[in-house]
Amino acid sequence: MVQSPRHFIYFLLLPLAMVTLVVMPWLGEHHPALDVILRPSADDLDAMIFWQIRVPRVLLAMFAGMGLSLGGVVFQAIFRNPLATPFTLGVAGGASLGVTLAVFLGLNLTILGVSGVSIAALAGAIGAIAVVYGIARATGNISPNTMLLGGVAISFFFSSLILLLQYLGDMSDSFRIIHWLMGDLSRASVDTVFQILPFIVSGAIITGLLHRELNLLSLNDDLAASCGLHVERMRIILFLAVSLMIAGIVTVCGPIGFVGIMAPHICRLIVGANHRNLIPAALLFGGIFLTLCDTLARTISVSAEVPVGIITAILGGPFFLWLLFKKARSLS
Amino acid sequence: MNNPLDMAIETNALSLSIGQHRLLHDVTLHAKRGERIAIVGPNGAGKTTLLRCLLGFISSPSGAISLQGKRLADLKRQEIARLIGYVPQQLADDIPFTVIEFIVMSRYAHAQSGGIIHRDPEGERIAKQATERTGIQHLENQSMSTLSGGERQKVNIAAALAQQTPILVLDEPSSHLDPKQRESIQQLLGEVGRKSQTTILAVTHDLNWAAMDFDRIIGMSHGAIIADDTPSAMMTSENLHRIFDAHWSVQPHPESGHPIVLPAHHYARDL
Numbered sequence: 001m002v003q004s005p006r007h008f009i010y011f012l013l014l015p016l017a018m019v020t021l022v023v024m025p026w027l028g029e030h031h032p033a034l035d036v037i038l039r040p041s042a043d044d045l046d047a048m049i050f051w052q053i054r055v056p057r058v059l060l061a062m063f064a065g066m067g068l069s070l071g072g073v074v075f076q077a078i079f080r081n082p083l084a085t086p087f088t089l090g091v092a093g094g095a096s097l098g099v100t101l102a103v104f105l106g107l108n109l110t111i112l113g114v115s116g117v118s119i120a121a122l123a124g125a126i127g128a129i130a131v132v133y134g135i136a137r138a139t140g141n142i143s144p145n146t147m148l149l150g151g152v153a154i155s156f157f158f159s160s161l162i163l164l165l166q167y168l169g170d171m172s173d174s175f176r177i178i179h180w181l182m183g184d185l186s187r188a189s190v191d192t193v194f195q196i197l198p199f200i201v202s203g204a205i206i207t208g209l210l211h212r213e214l215n216l217l218s219l220n221d222d223l224a225a226s227c228g229l230h231v232e233r234m235r236i237i238l239f240l241a242v243s244l245m246i247a248g249i250v251t252v253c254g255p256i257g258f259v260g261i262m263a264p265h266i267c268r269l270i271v272g273a274n275h276r277n278l279i280p281a282a283l284l285f286g287g288i289f290l291t292l293c294d295t296l297a298r299t300i301s302v303s304a305e306v307p308v309g310i311i312t313a314i315l316g317g318p319f320f321l322w323l324l325f326k327k328a329r330s331l332s
Numbered sequence: 333m334n335n336p337l338d339m340a341i342e343t344n345a346l347s348l349s350i351g352q353h354r355l356l357h358d359v360t361l362h363a364k365r366g367e368r369i370a371i372v373g374p375n376g377a378g379k380t381t382l383l384r385c386l387l388g389f390i391s392s393p394s395g396a397i398s399l400q401g402k403r404l405a406d407l408k409r410q411e412i413a414r415l416i417g418y419v420p421q422q423l424a425d426d427i428p429f430t431v432i433e434f435i436v437m438s439r440y441a442h443a444q445s446g447g448i449i450h451r452d453p454e455g456e457r458i459a460k461q462a463t464e465r466t467g468i469q470h471l472e473n474q475s476m477s478t479l480s481g482g483e484r485q486k487v488n489i490a491a492a493l494a495q496q497t498p499i500l501v502l503d504e505p506s507s508h509l510d511p512k513q514r515e516s517i518q519q520l521l522g523e524v525g526r527k528s529q530t531t532i533l534a535v536t537h538d539l540n541w542a543a544m545d546f547d548r549i550i551g552m553s554h555g556a557i558i559a560d561d562t563p564s565a566m567m568t569s570e571n572l573h574r575i576f577d578a579h580w581s582v583q584p585h586p587e588s589g590h591p592i593v594l595p596a597h598h599y600a601r602d603l
């Protein structure tokens with residue numbers, strides 16, 4: 001743990017995030033000239049690629065990474081489980097099922113400029129949140145374990161339905177579904193950036209204001225209650241707020257895995273578990289991490305882009321093992 | 333009848349059942365302000381359930397509970413936390429906060445709540461006072477996960493003290509500690525009780541501690557209060573037999589004269 005978490009956040013992560021935002025749009029197949037970018041003319045292809053495609057894509061990656069990382073921080077705290085991720089309670093499963101159904105049924109409508117696939121993803125994610133919340137309410141036991149088990153069961157159920165639909169569907173539908181399920185930022189545009197921005201901003205404000213509550217929830221339910229926290233109510237508020245934020249991200253980017261588990265754990269090792277520092281650190285780190293992964297994804301191969309979910313997963317798997325080994329060694 | 337304003341804790345005919353299982357039966361308990369009360373009884377007697385009812389963790393017992401003259405059912409969670417502090421039996425050993433962070437966190441209910449923005453300007457100072465009172469100033473900046481069981485329990489007590497409540501409930505605060513650490517925790521709690529007007533209610537299996545450091549001992553069995561008296565009147569072989577269904581002899585302590593419980597020797601009955 002560093003001596004001053006605040007210095008790490010404001011003098012290292014924050015400038016690094018700025019540099020990432022400024023530098024990453026320049027990387028790629030085309031290397032536009034500086035004066036073309038700064039004085040774009042309407043028909044200049046390089047300037048259009050830069051401003052209409054790369055800048056929105058870098059911004060989308062930054063915001064999505066922030067949200068996924070924040071989701072991990074909150075879920076790991078409220079369920080007191082290091083393996084909890086923003087997708088543990090079926091948000092991604094619900095969104096994926098929504099998209100699979102939309103593709104399978106051939107829904108190609110667009111409402112208010114938002115595609116049918118996005119609407120289906122959002123509906124699926126909100127449906128999953130409602131089911132898990134309903135399970136927790138109905139059992140009268142809003143304990144971390146009940147919610148986790150309920151969420152994991154729902155996720156598996158959704159996965160099997162998705163497999164069934166893929167089995168019944170044709171090859172091109174299956175290809176579209178699989179591509180979406182990998183997590184992908186290639187649909188980035190100015191519109192999609194503005195589509196997820198309100199979700200991220202409201203999620204960050206709500207969790208930032210509730211950092212003390214998150215600290216207490218991460219300890220022990222009885223102790224938190226004896227300190228004056230309404231444990232069940234707070235857990236539900238945070239679960240709903242974060243799930244909605246994640247639903248907003250998944251709708252645009254698909255289920256990008258591992259950011260929500262890697263970024264919070266690395267930040268916890270560096271700035272400690274106090275959410276007052278952990279939330280800003282995880283926001284910045286998650287944003288930087290996903291932006292770098294996505295830049296790698298779109299520049300690594302000239303012939304075709306690699307979905308960013310594959311890059312995060314390739315980095316995430318070994319990281320996870322490293323974390324387990326580290327933990328095992330510190331216990332022995 | 334006691335003046336209700338002098339009463340820190342009052343329960344009236346408190347009963348609680350889950351399904352066919354009766355957890356508490358007609359528990360009527362009065363604790364005066366500043367009184368130190370030990371609750372003893374076999375496992376499953378309802379001691380911890382009673383504490384959980386007083387802390388407001390169990391929302392549906394029948395009967396009434398009042399803390400400092402206020403009906404528990406009418407109080408909000410934060411109001412309860414300003415009246416009654418809680419020292420659990422044992423904390424997980426992987427708490428990722430420093431000692432001072434942990435103690436400041438316990439003052440959550442004291443926020444000057446202007447909406448959702450939380451301000452507790454006195455928090456750090458009061459937390460430091462609590463570490464002084466419990467003799468753990470030197471641990472303030474250490475991580476909780478590096479502490480011994482006894483040190484962790486002192487931090488728990490400091491956190492409960494920083495909560496500045498007139499009532500403190502403790503659930504077997506020293507049962508998992510070795511004899512030396514147990515003695516130091518019991519000594520600390522004795523000092524806290526003597527130096528303040530805090531009403532203390534402690535569940536314990538340590539009968540000799542109950543006899544030595546408390547004003548009253550309440551014996552529970554099968555969810556009901558079996559005996560409730562001063563240590564010298566309460567600690568008799570007959571009462572202990574009624575509560576624990578065991579044959580123990582009670583002798584005066586050779587130095588202080590407090591009753592102490594001697595377990596019967598396993599082989600003595602065969603002789």
